[in-house]
Amino acid sequence: MVPAIAQDAKTGKVLMMAYMDEEAWEQTLATGEAHYHSRSRNALWHKGESSGHVQKVHAVRLDCDQDTVLLLVEQKGGAACHLGYESCFFQELSDLQNGSWTTCCEKVFDPKEVYK
Amino acid sequence: MVPAIAQDAKTGKVLMMAYMDEEAWEQTLATGEAHYHSRSRNALWHKGESSGHVQKVHAVRLDCDQDTVLLLVEQKGGAACHLGYESCFFQELSDLQNGSWTTCCEKVFDPKEVYK
Secondary structure (H helix, E strand, O other), X not given: OEEEEEEEOOOOOEEEXXXXXXXXXXXXXXHOEOEEXXXXXXXXXXXXXXXXXXXXXXXXXXOOOOOOEEEEEEEHHHOOOOOOEOOOOOXXXXXXXXXXXXXXXXXXXXXXXXOO | OEEEEEEEOOOOOEEEEEEEOHHHHHHHHHHOEOXXXXXXXXXXXXXXXXXXXXXXXXXXXXXXXXXXXXXXXXXXHHOOOOOOEOOOOOEEEOOOOOOOOEEOOOEOOOHHHHOO
């Protein structure tokens, strides 16, 4: 199982990080849509299967140690996060000493409307 | 211990992924330079301590599960990878069906010159 980072191919925004096992890797390459391994469900996770917010994979990159995957994707629906944000990384500490967290991105959708 | 992704604050390039423990997190916030936990050495790792290629941290983001860190950094020396590439993610599969890997980025430095 290796970490997999999804990055928006156009905007460069880092959208999320999840994990891939061999099955997820093979399904991603075979379908061209990001698949991960859900650790909480211990099952193959086709990202967007509930919300429709699938990730079309434009390119796959591997790091120098070959143990981390970077997916360059087109994020359908404009949001990767199940809370409705474009990116899961929406909490920001811009002043490292000050310690106050802010929300750095706008919500794209209302989760209550998408997951019924 | 949580995964930490470093992204170039200016270019948006994903540079590397490593791990942070509490000590690495605290040192990162205290110094404004990225610190990780080296799993191979089981020790605090001040990125760039040998090469001089430190990462000045512009912002820290957390994901929705609060278990992955995204650092927006200024990469000193122009390269994060110990093999001399700007990004550790320099191997690319752009045709998912075809299966042939290409090097997608240029080398910035010669490791033999930097690590003596």
